[in-house]
Amino acid sequence: MDAFPPTGRTTVRRLPQRGVYDKAAVYAILDEGFICHVGFAIDGQPYVIPTGYARSGDEIFFHGSAASRMLHTLGDGLDVCVTVTLVDGFVLSRSAFHHSVNYRSVVILGRARVLADPAEKTIALRCFTNHILPGRWEEVRPPSDQELKATLVLALPLREVSAKVRQGPPVEDACDIARPTWAGVVPLHAHLGEPVPMDDIPDGVPPFDRSRFTRF
Amino acid sequence: MDAFPPTGRTTVRRLPQRGVYDKAAVYAILDEGFICHVGFAIDGQPYVIPTGYARSGDEIFFHGSAASRMLHTLGDGLDVCVTVTLVDGFVLSRSAFHHSVNYRSVVILGRARVLADPAEKTIALRCFTNHILPGRWEEVRPPSDQELKATLVLALPLREVSAKVRQGPPVEDACDIARPTWAGVVPLHAHLGEPVPMDDIPDGVPPFDRSRFTRF
Numbered sequence: 001m002d003a004f005p006p007t008g009r010t011t012v013r014r015l016p017q018r019g020v021y022d023k024a025a026v027y028a029i030l031d032e033g034f035i036c037h038v039g040f041a042i043d044g045q046p047y048v049i050p051t052g053y054a055r056s057g058d059e060i061f062f063h064g065s066a067a068s069r070m071l072h073t074l075g076d077g078l079d080v081c082v083t084v085t086l087v088d089g090f091v092l093s094r095s096a097f098h099h100s101v102n103y104r105s106v107v108i109l110g111r112a113r114v115l116a117d118p119a120e121k122t123i124a125l126r127c128f129t130n131h132i133l134p135g136r137w138e139e140v141r142p143p144s145d146q147e148l149k150a151t152l153v154l155a156l157p158l159r160e161v162s163a164k165v166r167q168g169p170p171v172e173d174a175c176d177i178a179r180p181t182w183a184g185v186v187p188l189h190a191h192l193g194e195p196v197p198m199d200d201i202p203d204g205v206p207p208f209d210r211s212r213f214t215r216f
Numbered sequence: 217m218d219a220f221p222p223t224g225r226t227t228v229r230r231l232p233q234r235g236v237y238d239k240a241a242v243y244a245i246l247d248e249g250f251i252c253h254v255g256f257a258i259d260g261q262p263y264v265i266p267t268g269y270a271r272s273g274d275e276i277f278f279h280g281s282a283a284s285r286m287l288h289t290l291g292d293g294l295d296v297c298v299t300v301t302l303v304d305g306f307v308l309s310r311s312a313f314h315h316s317v318n319y320r321s322v323v324i325l326g327r328a329r330v331l332a333d334p335a336e337k338t339i340a341l342r343c344f345t346n347h348i349l350p351g352r353w354e355e356v357r358p359p360s361d362q363e364l365k366a367t368l369v370l371a372l373p374l375r376e377v378s379a380k381v382r383q384g385p386p387v388e389d390a391c392d393i394a395r396p397t398w399a400g401v402v403p404l405h406a407h408l409g410e411p412v413p414m415d416d417i418p419d420g421v422p423p424f425d426r427s428r429f430t431r432f
Binding site: 009013014035037038039040041044045046047048049050052064065067068069070079080081082083085087089090092093094095096097099101103105107109125126129132133136137139140141142143144147150151169170172175176177178179180181182183184185186187188189190191192193194195196197198200201202204205206207208210213216 | 225229230251253254255256257260261262263264265266268280281283284285286295296297298299301303305306308309310311312313315317319321323325341345348349352353355356357358359360363366367385386388391392393394395396397398399400401402403404405406407408409410411412413414416417418420421422423424426429432
């Protein structure tokens with residue numbers, strides 16, 4: 001099966017032509033991003049918290065301190081919405097009204113489960129670390145038992161999922177074409193700066209190679 | 217008054233040293249960002265939707281189609297959480313456990329109001345447009361009455377607000393210092409690509425000058 005079946009809650013209603021349910025397209029967005037916004041409600045009050053994540057198959061993992069109220073609350077089976085947004089560019093039209101942004105976003109609805117088994121937790125944390133920087137897990141000290149206990153890892157299944165995508169040039173009304181104003185798209189990219197090493201790195205360790213962050 | 221008084225709902229509990237309530241610091245984060253994640257709950261199910269925003273004084277504006285269910289629901293006085301996140305860099309430690317991300321985020325709780333007065337709406341839309349690209353409003357066609365009617369603009373007061381900030385190098389455990397692994401921070405920036413003009417721009421319009429996007 002190649003698509004997430006749209007539900008009443010994930011069907012894109014505003015600008016339905018922007019709705020994407022294809023699994024490969026959803027995975028590509030999730031695999032390019034690394035920060036999600038986790039939404040949950042307590043007594044009707046919504047909270048939206050940014051955190052890192054990684055996808056493995058039809059699940060995403062996110063994690064945090066075992067002392068985090070948020071994570072415990074979510075692990076108790078609260079309804080959650082996790083949203084990932086990639087901004088691709090500014091869409092400049094000759095009218096104020098038709099200005100827009102090119103973006104790709106994914107919305108996941110569901111309930112998360114706590115990974116209790118230390119082996120399963122370790123696999124998820126490796127996935128998480130190597131999602132950000134391939135190969136990093138293999139070169140750093142793995143978590144101690146105590147560190148593993150201090151880390152709560154949650155898995156959210158990818159079942160009720162939709163993406164919304166806007167790409168391409170602005171829409172222009174015919175009456176605006178002759179206006180002497182620049183119009184088009186200004187792309188936006190994430191870009192890595194010069195690495196800032198700690199001053200206690202042992203002699204002989206080579207400088208960091210930014211190209212290891214394969215997504216930039 | 218220079219700080220937002222922390223409430224039971226906005227006090228940063230996990231890593232409280234990262235909590236920031238100073239107004240100037242909160243404004244600086246809000247003014248550097250331009251995409252927020254709007255959270256709201258319907259029958260206990262949270263939804264988190266990305267959208268653009270701009271700050272003016274102690275309010276932020278966001279907007280969308282008058283046909284948007286989300287915006288109407290929010291304009292009806294539903295509790296909302298708006299979160300803005302800026303990611304500043306990857307924090308690479310010599311242990312898996314101490315990896316982190318440098319970031320600045322703002323969480324705003326409250327209730328939004330719909331701007332009903334067309335003049336007030338127009339001021340908010342000008343603020344919104346020029347927040348993204350200074351001076352853009354003055355060079356494009358302003359909204360027609362019909363376009364203004366088709367646009368719903370919401371204002372959310374900045375009352376219950378907190379920021380959370382992590383900056384600087386990784387924490388390292390003493391036992392990891394001798395490990396022959398690079399450690400430090402790899403900064404992350406947003407970066408504008410080459411503008412892609414529409415092919416029907418009238419002769420004589422100069423190429424787009426990216427430096428007009430003053431935040432990049």
